[in-house]
Amino acid sequence: MSHNFQAGDVLAFSGRGCASRIIRACTLGPISHVGLVVNDSKTGIHCLAEALPTGFELTSIRKAMLKAAQTGTRVWHYRLRRPLSAEASEILFDLAAAMEGVPYDFTDVLYARTLGFGWLRHFIGWLGFLEEYEDNHKLFCSEWVALAHNVLNRTKFQYPSHWSPTLLCRYETWTRVVFPGVEVEWP
Secondary structure (H helix, E strand, O other), X not given: OOOOOOOOOEEEEEOOOHHHHHHHHHHOOOOOEEEEEEEEOOOOEEXXXXXXXXEEEEEEHHHHHHHHHHHOOEEEEEOEOOOOOHHHHHHHHHHHHHHOOXXXXXXXXXXXXXXXXXXXXXXXXHOOOOOOOOOOOOEOHHHHHHHHHHHOOOOOOOOHHHOXXXXXXXXXXXXXXXXXXXXXXXX
């Protein structure tokens, strides 16, 4: 089946590895990773922009999908309800290119809305010992998607780092930013 990916669309993944299983268990959902489709207008190539434990990367969609197929990873495509203009698509690509190499945020991923340590951050903040802030010098996957959709004025996440992959996709579907996810079959 061929998918017509567009800039700004969300690709959601559910891997079979240990880390994916832990993320799914902690977030009580089927999704363990998300990334955004970006389009390089100079080459016309669609890429997947994603925050990975090895750092932020731009990967060709074809390469990402082949890797998913080889590892038995399930993939869902969440299409934007309102496609991006050519200008917004360029802004998204430039933002993704600027993020390339940014380290993964291993700390904030623990505080995303999960059964993990998110409650601790809010409790300490409630006591007045911690101010809420966003540090975009490091990113994890759903934080990147929330941040990019904020920049594109598709969402208004006050704290992009608070969203797990599953909750981000559910919220963006519920608020009609994206269409419900469709599982991708890749030859």
